[in-house]
Amino acid sequence: MTEKAENKAIQKKIIRESIMWKFRLYGFFKNLRFFEPYLIIMLYAYLAGFNSEFILFKIGLIFLVQEVFTYVFEVPSGIIADRFGKKNELLFCFVFYIISFVLFFVGLGQPLKYFFVVFLAAGFYGLGEAFRSGTHKAMILSWMDRNDYQNHKTFVYGRTRSWSLIGSTINGVASIFLVIFVPATQWIFLITIIPYLLDFTLIATYPSYMNEKISDSKGFWREIGGGFKDMFLAFKNTRLLRGIFSSSSYDAVYKSLKDYIQPIIKIYIILVIANLGLNLENWNLSEDNFIAIILGIMYSIFYLISSFSSRYAYKVKNWSKNAKTAMDLFFYLFAGILVLNSIFIWLELPIVVVFLYLFIYVFENIRRPLCVDYLGDIMKKEQRTTMLSVEAQFKSILVFIFAPLFGLIADFSIPGLFIGIAVIMVLVNFFLLSGDKQEKKTKRKENGEV
Numbered sequence: 001m002t003e004k005a006e007n008k009a010i011q012k013k014i015i016r017e018s019i020m021w022k023f024r025l026y027g028f029f030k031n032l033r034f035f036e037p038y039l040i041i042m043l044y045a046y047l048a049g050f051n052s053e054f055i056l057f058k059i060g061l062i063f064l065v066q067e068v069f070t071y072v073f074e075v076p077s078g079i080i081a082d083r084f085g086k087k088n089e090l091l092f093c094f095v096f097y098i099i100s101f102v103l104f105f106v107g108l109g110q111p112l113k114y115f116f117v118v119f120l121a122a123g124f125y126g127l128g129e130a131f132r133s134g135t136h137k138a139m140i141l142s143w144m145d146r147n148d149y150q151n152h153k154t155f156v157y158g159r160t161r162s163w164s165l166i167g168s169t170i171n172g173v174a175s176i177f178l179v180i181f182v183p184a185t186q187w188i189f190l191i192t193i194i195p196y197l198l199d200f201t202l203i204a205t206y207p208s209y210m211n212e213k214i215s216d217s218k219g220f221w222r223e224i225g226g227g228f229k230d231m232f233l234a235f236k237n238t239r240l241l242r243g244i245f246s247s248s249s250y251d252a253v254y255k256s257l258k259d260y261i262q263p264i265i266k267i268y269i270i271l272v273i274a275n276l277g278l279n280l281e282n283w284n285l286s287e288d289n290f291i292a293i294i295l296g297i298m299y300s301i302f303y304l305i306s307s308f309s310s311r312y313a314y315k316v317k318n319w320s321k322n323a324k325t326a327m328d329l330f331f332y333l334f335a336g337i338l339v340l341n342s343i344f345i346w347l348e349l350p351i352v353v354v355f356l357y358l359f360i361y362v363f364e365n366i367r368r369p370l371c372v373d374y375l376g377d378i379m380k381k382e383q384r385t386t387m388l389s390v391e392a393q394f395k396s397i398l399v400f401i402f403a404p405l406f407g408l409i410a411d412f413s414i415p416g417l418f419i420g421i422a423v424i425m426v427l428v429n430f431f432l433l434s435g436d437k438q439e440k441k442t443k444r445k446e447n448g449e450v
Contacts, residue, residue, distance in 0.1 A: 011155055017147075020159070023140060025202055027164030032195035034175045035104075035188045036168075037299040038292060040262045042108065042185050043118075050112040056263070060407025063256075065119045067400035069126030070133070074393035077130045086139050087203060087211035093131035094200040100124035101189040101196070108186040126396075134388030139210045141376055146209070154323070154373040158313040161369055165307035172300030179292040240378050244391045246327055246433040247371040250334065252398035253421060254364045256406050257338075260414060261357045265298065266291055268350035302358055306365040313369040323374035324435070330367040331429040334360065335422035342415035342422075 014020065035042065040059060047055045081089040100121045107117030140157065144150055178188050269291050273280070280290055320326040337359050344352040379387045409417040 007152070010149065010152060014149060014152060014156060015159070019143060019207070020156075022202060022206060023136075023156075023160040024163035026136065026199060027160055028167035029195040029199040029202065031164045031167035031303075032171050032174070032192065034171060034178050034192050036259075037172055037175050037295045038179060038185065038188070038262070040259050041266060041291070041295075044263065045185075046108055047112075054408065054411050056407040056410045057404055058407070060404035062118060062122050063403035064400045066122040066126040066129070067396045067403065069123045070130045071393055071396035071400065073127055073130035074133065074390070074396060077133075077135075080131075081135050081138070085211035086135050086142075087206050087208075089131050090135050090139075090203050091200060093128045093135070094196050094203070096124050096128035096131060097196050098193050100128060101192050105186050105189040108189075109184065130392070130396075133392035137372055137388055139206070142210065142212060150376075152314075153376050154314040154317050154369045157372045158310050158369040161313075161365060162307040162311035165303045165310055165365060168303035169300045169307060172296045172298070172303060175299075176293050176296035179296070180289050240375075240387070242433055243324065243371075243375050243378060244387070244394055246324075246331070246429070247375065248391050248394035249398055249428065249433070250327075250331060250367065251364070252395045252402055253334070253425065254360065255395070255399055256402040257418075257421070258360065258364075260406075260410065261298070261354070262295060264345065264353060264414065265295060265350065268348075268353075269294055272350075298354060302361045305358060306361045309362045310365040310369060313366045316366055317370055317373065323370045323377075326370050327367060327374065328429060328434045330363045330370075331425060331433070334363055335425040337363075338418040338422040338425075342418040345415045345418075 043059045043062065044055055047058055077089065100123075103117055103121030103124060107114060107121055110117065137157070140160065141153070144153065144156060149156065175188065178191060179185055182188060182191070270287070273287065273290070280287060283290075285293075316326050317323050320329070337356050341353055341356045344356065375388070375391065406417055406421075409420070
């Protein structure tokens with residue numbers, strides 16, 4: 001049997017594994033965040049009702065609070081998972097998410113003087129992110145180690161991520177009906193609790209071996225100190241550091257920019273309604289409902305196409321022969337899309353802007369499985385949860401720098417923001433992050449060049 005035929009046979013076997021359905025459904029329910037297509041618009045409308053100055057900057061501060069909590073608890077959460085069980089930690093993360101949704105519901109229904117409740121909600125959401133990030137991936141990697149599927153990480157993670165994106169696709173459609181029929185938009189946060197309760201129940205049914213713990217005689221705080229020591233070891237391993245920073249910096253820019261399409265599209269829709277003289281009352285629609293429908297459909301399309309992209313991410317790795325090479329390529333492609341988008345925003349061509357924004361989502365959902373594959377190969381097995389938490393922590397540091405900064409610049413010029421980011425991305429990747437010297441050295445040895 002050829003290597004290609006053998007890989008296909010193993011991949012068919014992987015698909016038939018019953019645990020794969022749990023992995024898929026986990027991501028599916030997790031991504032039923034019905035508020036997502038409208039979060040920035042909801043926050044924008046709330047703040048605009050009280051103060052119209054530097055609104056995007058203030059929204060950036062809300063995301064800053066979220067990322068601060070994620071950053072502070074990222075490494076401790078990895079240690080908690082390794083010491084008390086990954087499955088137990090994942091259950092706790094959904095508790096934090098649900099508390100966050102309740103607080104968002106309460107906060108956005110109150111006067112501005114109670115806006116601290118929204119910041120508190122963002123903090124609990126950040127806690128949920130810290131306890132979740134890296135944990136489920138580490139559980140999947142453990143399952144692959146147990147079944148000798150280590151060489152198929154991109155295939156497995158791409159398949160499970162594609163179901164997450166199918167969840168996001170359905171999320172976009174469902175959110176349209178919810179935002180139109182709920183008494184007030186903040187009710188969407190309460191409805192989002194339902195799929196998160198389902199995910200909590202699903203995680204509880206995972207096999208007991210996935211709650212693996214590292215048992216030793218160290219005290220908990222010594223273990224926490226050791227975790228931070230492991231974090232600093234990443235700085236000594238240049239290959240691991242380059243991989244972690246390449247992954248986290250790209251994801252941080254993506255996370256900070258991905259929802260800027262909401263205010264962009266809202267502005268264009270209002271202009272289209274005014275210029276064409278559309279009478280929405282003939283359709284029994286308000287302007288806000290019309291915007292909600294457009295955004296919901298747009299997000300559904302984005303995530304549906306991204307789902308297929310993630311599903312076949314392993315083919316990109318096969319084509320590039322090296323996950324790191326493909327990671328570098330997407331850095332430049334992302335920068336190119338930002339430049340083109342800034343041009344078409346200036347030219348006021350909204351259809352082209354939306355089309356190009358789609359590629360930002362597609363690239364992220366191809367690149368992310370490649371990153372998990374690459375990092376899974378170069379980090380020690382016993383430190384995976386901790387090091388994946390380190391990667392997420394690096395991302396949090398960058399997001400809580402980027403979110404308010406991008407918001408402040410966007411208040412003046414979104415196209416200018418996009419061009420500035422694109423230039424910096426190209427320079428940083430070209431001079432600091434591109435390539436894999438160890439991989440090249442290994443290949444030269446195999447070819448007898450060294």
